Every structure is written in C-alpha cells, then in structure tokens.
Amino acid sequence: MEAIIQISNLDFYYGKFQALKNIHLSIPKNSIVALIGPSGCGKSTLIKVVNRMTELIPGTRVCGEILFEGKSIFDPKISITDLRKKIGMVFQQPNPFPLSIRDNIEYGPKIHGERDKNKLEQIVHESLDAVMLWDTMKDKLKQKATELLPDEQQRLCIARLIAVEPDILLMDEPCSTLDPMATLGIEELMEKLREKYTILIVTHNMQQAARVSQYTGFMLLGELLEYSETPLIFSKPKNKKTDDYISGHYG
C-alpha cells in the first residue's frame, strides 16, 4: 500500500533526554494507525514531530527523516503553516475557540485567504456534515462553541481541521475526556473519516486501538518495539514486551 507518511531513523531530544530512538514507521494512506504504550514512552512526542509542533518547545532537537507524500517535512523551503494545514491535530481536551460554531469553522479558511461568503457557507456546511453535526447545529451556528457538550466540542475541533482540507489527522487521546457512548460515536466518525483522510491516533484504550485501527504500533521507552496489522498485534504479538503490555502486565 502507498505510504503517505514515511518515518525513518527518527531520534528526538528534549535537551539531553532522548525521547524517541531510531523510529521507523510507514503510514499507509486512508488507514487508521494507533500508537499504544505506557505513559511517558513517547507517543505524544512522536505525533507532535509529524507536524513539527515540537519545534515550539525550546531546547529540542530532531534527527532523521519524515517524508510526507515523498517530500521531507523538514525541508527549509516548506511553509509550516501549509504543513499544519495538511497535517492537523486534535488534542485530548477539546479546545474550540471561545467563538460561535460558525466562526470556529471559518477561522482556518479565512486565515488561508478565503473571503467568498458563499464558499465559506459551503465549508461550514460540509465540515459540520463530515463530523455528523450539521443536522443538530444548522439552526444554532451563532451559539458559542464552548457551551457545547464535550463530544460535540471534539467533533467541532475535527470539523475545524476538515475546513482547511487536510490529508492527515493527528489525534492525541481524543476520547480520554469523553464517556463510553460519546467515545463510540467518535470511533464511528473516525471510521467514516478514513475514506478521505489518514489518521494517526494515540490511545491508552487498547479496545479502542483494536476497534478502530488497521495498524498498531507499540512503544516503550522511546522505541517503537513492534508495528504491524492491528489483529496481529493483539492476537500474536512477536515481542514479549508487547504481549506483556496488551495483557495488562504493566502500563
């Protein structure tokens, strides 16, 4: 399968501390890839490197290569704004802007220069539709986004990314603050989004990884110890440490 992201020989340092060690990871287009592993193993660091968010942290250093559609994301000629538009991120805590639902969605397209009212209207409609919020929100687009239910806020944050037409959605434990029903709702949404996007998700919830992803990577102490098709990781892990983790022996 065609890899949309190809990570090779990736090392990452916070000061002298090495948080990622020689990571190799290939992410096929239109797949959901889950990263699992105990707290502090480097999952969030890895997904943040993929859209160069870690560069905001002083004293950090990255070595190795990440290709996005065959081109280096570290190429000095590429624009970070464009990169983050193509590779968007959803966080643990839903973080809509304290603006109306409509303004949240229009924010990104406006920053990227969209001024046409009809086009913006269409983007709001399509983005909310993509996250299955249009029917419930279409008559209250002026409502403040921060007043929505937590899972609606998380959907809105995904819609806000979709509004700028990304290729990849990075999700760092997107359901960790949601109840089980809302979690299942977001998982169904992810399955639908996979038709158009590629998703890299960090999760502590192994059932979630098993349910939603096609490929799973198990990380430990900054290394990607095992990476393969999700059913294989959960039924026949090759590494004893993966086995220990998925059977709940640590983490």
Ligand SMILES: Nc1ncnc2c1ncn2[C@@H]1O[C@H](COP(=O)(O)OP(=O)(O)OP(=O)(O)O)[C@@H](O)[C@H]1O
């Ligand atoms: N800003 C930072 N400065 C220094 N060290 C950091 C920083 N952020 C993370 N680390 C360290 O890097 C390592 C990996 O952290 P990271 O947040 O990527 O782990 P994680 O797998 O996402 O953990 P969790 O499951 O708890 O979210 C940890 O040892 C952490 O303490």
Ligand SMILES: [Mg+2]
């Ligand atoms: Mg994390």
